[in-house]
Amino acid sequence: MRGVCIVVFRQAKWSEPLIFEIGGDGRIGHIVPEPGEEVRRIVDGINIPEKIKRKKPPRLPRVSEVEVVRHYTRLTQMSYGVDNGPVPLGSCTMKYNPRIGFEAAYDPRITWLHPLQDEDTVQGLLKLLYLLQKWLANITGMDKCTLHPAAGAHGELTGMLVTRKYHDLRGQLNVKKEIIVPDSAHGTNPASASMAGFTVVEVPSGSDGNIDVEALKTVVSEKTAGLMITNPSTLGLFEENIAEIEELIHSVDGLLYYDGANLNGIMGYTRPGDMGFDIAHINIHKTFGSPHGGGGPGAGPVCVKDRVVNEDKSIRLGDLLPGYIVEYDEDNDKYYLLGPGKHSIGLLKAFFGNIGPLIWGFTYILMLGAKGLRLVTEQAVLNTNYFASKIRKVKGFSIPYGENRPRKHEVVVSAEKLYEETGVSALDVAKGLLDAGFYAPTIYFPLIVREALMTEFTESETLENIDKYVERLREISETAYTNPEEARKWPINTSVGRIDEVKANHPKTMAPTWRIYLEKTRK
Amino acid sequence: MNPHPWIPNSTDEYCKVIMEELGIRSIDELFQDIPGKFRIKRDEWDNLEIGFKEPISEYEAWRFIDESLSMNKKLKTIPFLGGGVYPHYVPAVVKHILMRGEFLTSYTPYQAEISVGLMQALFEYQSLMAELLDMDIVNASMYDWGSATGEAFLMSLRVKRGRRKIIIPHTMNPFHRRVAETYLYPHDVSLVEVGVTEKGTVNISELEEKIDGETAAVYLQNPNFLGFIEEYAVEIGEIAHKHGALFIMGVYPISLGLLEAPGKLGADIVVGEGQPLGLYPSFGGPLLGIFAIRNDRKLLRQMPGRLIGLTTTKDGKERAFAMILQTREQHIRREKATSNICTNEALSAIASAVYLSLLGPDGLKKLAETNYYHAHYAEKKLSSLEGVETRIYSGEFFNEFPVRFDHTGREYYEIHRRLLEKGIHGGIYLGNSYPELGESALYAFTEMHTRRDIDLLVEALKDVLNG
Numbered sequence: 001m002r003g004v005c006i007v008v009f010r011q012a013k014w015s016e017p018l019i020f021e022i023g024g025d026g027r028i029g030h031i032v033p034e035p036g037e038e039v040r041r042i043v044d045g046i047n048i049p050e051k052i053k054r055k056k057p058p059r060l061p062r063v064s065e066v067e068v069v070r071h072y073t074r075l076t077q078m079s080y081g082v083d084n085g086p087v088p089l090g091s092c093t094m095k096y097n098p099r100i101g102f103e104a105a106y107d108p109r110i111t112w113l114h115p116l117q118d119e120d121t122v123q124g125l126l127k128l129l130y131l132l133q134k135w136l137a138n139i140t141g142m143d144k145c146t147l148h149p150a151a152g153a154h155g156e157l158t159g160m161l162v163t164r165k166y167h168d169l170r171g172q173l174n175v176k177k178e179i180i181v182p183d184s185a186h187g188t189n190p191a192s193a194s195m196a197g198f199t200v201v202e203v204p205s206g207s208d209g210n211i212d213v214e215a216l217k218t219v220v221s222e223k224t225a226g227l228m229i230t231n232p233s234t235l236g237l238f239e240e241n242i243a244e245i246e247e248l249i250h251s252v253d254g255l256l257y258y259d260g261a262n263l264n265g266i267m268g269y270t271r272p273g274d275m276g277f278d279i280a281h282i283n284i285h286k287t288f289g290s291p292h293g294g295g296g297p298g299a300g301p302v303c304v305k306d307r308v309v310n311e312d313k314s315i316r317l318g319d320l321l322p323g324y325i326v327e328y329d330e331d332n333d334k335y336y337l338l339g340p341g342k343h344s345i346g347l348l349k350a351f352f353g354n355i356g357p358l359i360w361g362f363t364y365i366l367m368l369g370a371k372g373l374r375l376v377t378e379q380a381v382l383n384t385n386y387f388a389s390k391i392r393k394v395k396g397f398s399i400p401y402g403e404n405r406p407r408k409h410e411v412v413v414s415a416e417k418l419y420e421e422t423g424v425s426a427l428d429v430a431k432g433l434l435d436a437g438f439y440a441p442t443i444y445f446p447l448i449v450r451e452a453l454m455t456e457f458t459e460s461e462t463l464e465n466i467d468k469y470v471e472r473l474r475e476i477s478e479t480a481y482t483n484p485e486e487a488r489k490w491p492i493n494t495s496v497g498r499i500d501e502v503k504a505n506h507p508k509t510m511a512p513t514w515r516i517y518l519e520k521t522r523k
Numbered sequence: 524m525n526p527h528p529w530i531p532n533s534t535d536e537y538c539k540v541i542m543e544e545l546g547i548r549s550i551d552e553l554f555q556d557i558p559g560k561f562r563i564k565r566d567e568w569d570n571l572e573i574g575f576k577e578p579i580s581e582y583e584a585w586r587f588i589d590e591s592l593s594m595n596k597k598l599k600t601i602p603f604l605g606g607g608v609y610p611h612y613v614p615a616v617v618k619h620i621l622m623r624g625e626f627l628t629s630y631t632p633y634q635a636e637i638s639v640g641l642m643q644a645l646f647e648y649q650s651l652m653a654e655l656l657d658m659d660i661v662n663a664s665m666y667d668w669g670s671a672t673g674e675a676f677l678m679s680l681r682v683k684r685g686r687r688k689i690i691i692p693h694t695m696n697p698f699h700r701r702v703a704e705t706y707l708y709p710h711d712v713s714l715v716e717v718g719v720t721e722k723g724t725v726n727i728s729e730l731e732e733k734i735d736g737e738t739a740a741v742y743l744q745n746p747n748f749l750g751f752i753e754e755y756a757v758e759i760g761e762i763a764h765k766h767g768a769l770f771i772m773g774v775y776p777i778s779l780g781l782l783e784a785p786g787k788l789g790a791d792i793v794v795g796e797g798q799p800l801g802l803y804p805s806f807g808g809p810l811l812g813i814f815a816i817r818n819d820r821k822l823l824r825q826m827p828g829r830l831i832g833l834t835t836t837k838d839g840k841e842r843a844f845a846m847i848l849q850t851r852e853q854h855i856r857r858e859k860a861t862s863n864i865c866t867n868e869a870l871s872a873i874a875s876a877v878y879l880s881l882l883g884p885d886g887l888k889k890l891a892e893t894n895y896y897h898a899h900y901a902e903k904k905l906s907s908l909e910g911v912e913t914r915i916y917s918g919e920f921f922n923e924f925p926v927r928f929d930h931t932g933r934e935y936y937e938i939h940r941r942l943l944e945k946g947i948h949g950g951i952y953l954g955n956s957y958p959e960l961g962e963s964a965l966y967a968f969t970e971m972h973t974r975r976d977i978d979l980l981v982e983a984l985k986d987v988l989n990g
């Protein structure tokens with residue numbers, strides 16, 4: 001059925017110049033349409049006030065079309081994505097991105113639509129978005145969704161501003177000042193709470209990986225505006241005390257925010273809405289198969305419970321959502337956009353949402369359906385625990401926090417022992433993985449695990465590759481215990497070797513653009 | 524359940540191997556830690572409306588999407604809509620580079636050695652954009668122009684600690700303004716508006732009256748929302764600086780083929796929409812938020828977003844790249860970070876790098892000229908229609924301008940509906956944000972609106988107004 005073979009990997013290595021260093025005078029890469037004679041005659045010249053006319057053309061390269069294609073093709077050959085092999089970055093859910101999603105998202109009947117087009121002209125698109133809203137509400141167990149936010153963190157900011165507005169409308173803003181986050185939280189959580197004007201209060205995790213409820217009790221107070229957590233946590237563990245936590249927070253009229261980055265671990269088994277969360281964001285680019293594009297774009301829809309906000313019950317949490325919500329008028333069989341309404345927090349970006357990733361995610365859910373999504377979760381959890389079970393047996397690695405508890409979407413492995421005994425760190429391990437043609441796990445996160453290797457294979461990794469990955473980690477461990485110096489030379493099979501980060505960050509040598517580089521090297 | 528093509532281990536054989544390794548008999552054992560009262564019953568989940576409940580084939584999915592999208596109305600020309608997002612032709616090369624899986628399916632380049640190509644592409648975006656804007660430092664992208672503006676305003680409050688006022692023009696894009704208001708909602712800050720002159724551009728004496736030592740920033744959009752060119756940008760920047768405020772400019776990058784670069788106009792921070800540079804309008808997303816600053820340590824420390832820097836390998840022998848100044852970012856600084864942004868619009872940034880490389884300095888200038896010509900041709904033609912006013916303001920415009928229909932005796936909504944019946948989509952109705960303009964709409968023209976398209980618009984309007 002399967003055979004483990006030795007992995008040999010050499011990444012392409014082109015000494016590819018910068019685009020600025022390619023090409024020559026007079027070359028062009030694209031013919032731009034020009035106005036015809038008649039248009040020129042009628043307009044009779046360009047009249048821009050002298051003061052505001054561009055004096056010097058921008059210093060852009062002059063390259064032919066083929067040079068552009070070759071240049072960027074070579075750059076792609078020195079990059080690595082899910083299409084190349086496993087990218088088990090924990091918390092990032094780097095699953096296979098089904099290509100049918102691209103076909104849908106890049107359909108010219110979508111790509112050429114302007115965001116301010118009349119609703120009557122975009123009924124087809126609105127129908128898909130309407131369904132997506134409904135499906136996401138059902139997946140999360142919430143009542144109302146906005147597809148407006150552009151990413152997970154954008155969704156978090158949305159959620160925190162909704163929380164703020166909720167307390168504002170209840171006249172409690174002068175009291176409700178704090179957002180509680182666990183110490184295992186993703187950096188965007190405290191950053192989003194802080195951008196929304198809240199003070200961040202951290203709670204520790206217990207050795208079983210759950211939030212320490214006793215510690216939580218000491219920080220929950222009248223000042224608590226809300227709590228942000230992800231469940232399963234960034235340790236890949238289901239938060240077992242969620243019922244108690246929910247009660248505690250709601251007892252002081254705080255709102256529960258669900259960071260949906262880890263939804264891949266629970267679909268079909270439980271839902272944030274069932275667990276008592278009031279607000280949740282979803283990372284379409286994690287759970288629902290749209291690609292990460294080297295750092296974006298993504299989409300971060302936010303769903304809320306139909307919670308009453310004010311006394312006469314005329315305002316609901318859903319009324320606070322930002323952006324435009326697709327509604328359906330059954331009588332006229334017509335879809336239309338609503339919002340942002342009177343109580344909405346407004347807009348977080350100029351227009352509807354990130355349609356490309358949203359339609360990709362729509363296609364993903366469409367093809368899998370409820371049952372397929374549960375299969376996704378089951379297989380992701382199986383893969384995680386299979387890897388956890390194997391890596392446990394490799395010298396130098398351990399799985400701290402709730403050691404014997406099953407993991408969900410991911411597992412955080414610690415290389416602390418390896419580091420203490422051999423000096424080979426999580427960073428070195430990561431580089432050793434690159435050398436075998438694998439992407440590394442997320443390292444040094446969550447902050448509460450020493451020498452962390454946060455690993456998430458997702459449901460789309462093959463068993464063969466997980467075996468090879470473990471095999472490579474075993475080799476790395478062996479090298480560490482026999483010849484640790486070797487480990488510090490890794491990687492050697494990638495396009496370049498280890499990077500000089502000090503030079504990159506030093507004020508004297510820092511070069512965030514080509515022009516600054518030229519300035520500094522000329523001196 | 525049947526195996527699924529996206530889930531390679533979803534066969535009985537593979538599941539058996541895994542379950543044996545784990546010593547479990549049923550998958551359910553891995554979910555026992557979820558308290559029973561929170562568990563959703565199998566049947567209940569299976570019957571939720573999520574997709575078609577069961578997995579379906581790719582062909583069936585495609586048919587469904589295809590049939591749904593056929594409900595979109597086919598128009599005779601690209602809509603004459605702008606307002607921050609513009610239809611510009613996307614060269615085939617751009618799309619084909621974006622389709623390369625090594626970029627498309629990769630994550631943020633946390634492992635620089637294996638992602639050097641992606642980092643170079645992002646560095647090139649930062650560098651090309653810096654040349655276009657004549658600014659020193661550009662981040663690897665924000666979500667869009669609106670959110671970049673919100674972040675720029677927040678940044679100005681950090682840089683100018685204690686100041687509580689930001690001045691914006693009446694002609695700031697109203698959508699961006701709404702976004703900025705949302706970003707500023709938690710902060711005790713006032714947005715103070717400055718009106719326009721008969722040229723449709725910022726009223727400088729009003730600015731001088733309103734600016735004071737409380738002002739953290741002055742924002743100027745060029746061309747402004749109504750399409751007019753802010754001739755006195757330098758003076759506006761000087762006034763801001765005289766009062767110790769930052770000068771923030773918002774730009775439409777295509778216009779910079781003709782208009783002076785914001786770096787030459789004294790801008791401290793520049794924001795803008797990168798979508799016109801190689802991205803589809805795509806009903807408003809994904810877009811590309813441009814964020815640039817002058818090379819100033821204080822500004823740099825407060826800048827939001829990711830930055831890629833040029834460096835070398837440790838042995839100093841080869842060029843390489845690194846994510847720099849990460850201590851500003853959320854994954855290191857958490858609640859003290861300059862922003863919460865994590866996932867950004869990296870692939871959009873690469874698209875505009877490819878686009879700017881293809882066009883080069885001459886292509887960009889020509890493109891700006893064609894946009895200018897098409898819009899001015901349209902203005903001449905439209906102004907010949909009875910009762911149609913195209914010169915509400917006397918200032919120079921780039922490729923967009925307001926058209927007033929008050930003297931036709933018609934409401935714009937009615938005109939718009941009638942145009943739509945003829946397969947033509949007119950401009951953005953202005954009555955909501957600019958009631959003083961009456962029955963007006965903002966019409967935009969790019970290289971994609973050919974003379975024939977414009978003639979069609981004019982003919983259709985003539986019919987509508989005569990009918």
Ligand SMILES: Cc1ncc(COP(=O)(O)O)c(C=O)c1O
Nearest residue numbers: 091151152153186188261865866
């Ligand atoms: C747990 C967690 N929360 C939030 C985020 C932020 O999401 P995004 O990168 O889409 O802004 C991430 C992803 O990086 C994450 O892993």
